[in-house]
Amino acid sequence: MHGRHACPRSTPTGPATVATAQTPSAAHGRAKHARRGRTTGRLRRRILVYRAIDFxxxxxxGPSGTGEECLLLVHVRQVVGQVHYRICxxxxxxxxxxxxxxxxxxxxxxGTRALSHLRSRHPGLAWRSTLHMRTTRDLLRRMRIPTIAIDTPCPHAVRPPTDPSPDSG
Incomplete structure (x- = not known):
C-alpha cells in the first residue's frame, strides 16, 4: 500500500481536513530564485570574509625610512582593502x-579581522590611529584603539640625512 501514509485520516474531533499545500514561492510572495534578503547576503559576505580573504x-x-607598511586584504587576486600603518x-x-x-x-x-590580524602579527605594540572619519571611528572605538590628533613620526623612525660626499679638510 504505497502512498497510504499520505492519505488524510479522520480525527476524533471531526472528519478529515485536507491541508492546502503552498509552494515556497507563493508562501513568500516572490519568485523561487529571487534575490535573497539583506541579512542573508550579509551573512554570506561574513562567511566569505572568514574563508576567502588573504592578508x-x-x-x-620611502627615502625617510619611516617604517610605513601596508596590509593588503586580497580576495581571489583582487585587493578589497588596505590598512596603512607605521610601527616602531x-x-x-x-x-x-x-x-x-x-x-x-x-x-x-x-575591518575587525584586519586590525586583529595586525595585533597578532605585532604583539606587544600599543596601537593608535590618526583616522577621524565616522566609519573608521566606530571600528576603532570597538577595537579600543585611541585616536591621536597629530601624525608625528616616532623620533626613532626619522633618520638624519647623511652626506654621501666625504669632507676634505
Missing amino acids: LSTRIP TDCARGVITALTIDERFHSTGL
Whole structure:
C-alpha cells in the first residue's frame, strides 16, 4: 500500500481536513530564485570574509625610512582593502594611518579581522590611529584603539640625512 501514509485520516474531533499545500514561492510572495534578503547576503559576505580573504603585508619604500607598511586584504587576486600603518619596535608603538575597505565588504567584520590580524602579527605594540572619519571611528572605538590628533613620526623612525660626499679638510 504505497502512498497510504499520505492519505488524510479522520480525527476524533471531526472528519478529515485536507491541508492546502503552498509552494515556497507563493508562501513568500516572490519568485523561487529571487534575490535573497539583506541579512542573508550579509551573512554570506561574513562567511566569505572568514574563508576567502588573504592578508598580505608589504613594506612601502620611502627615502625617510619611516617604517610605513601596508596590509593588503586580497580576495581571489583582487585587493578589497588596505590598512596603512607605521610601527616602531623601539617605542613599542604602532600608528594606523589609513584604512580602506571595499564597499561590498562593509558591515561584514573585515575591518575587525584586519586590525586583529595586525595585533597578532605585532604583539606587544600599543596601537593608535590618526583616522577621524565616522566609519573608521566606530571600528576603532570597538577595537579600543585611541585616536591621536597629530601624525608625528616616532623620533626613532626619522633618520638624519647623511652626506654621501666625504669632507676634505
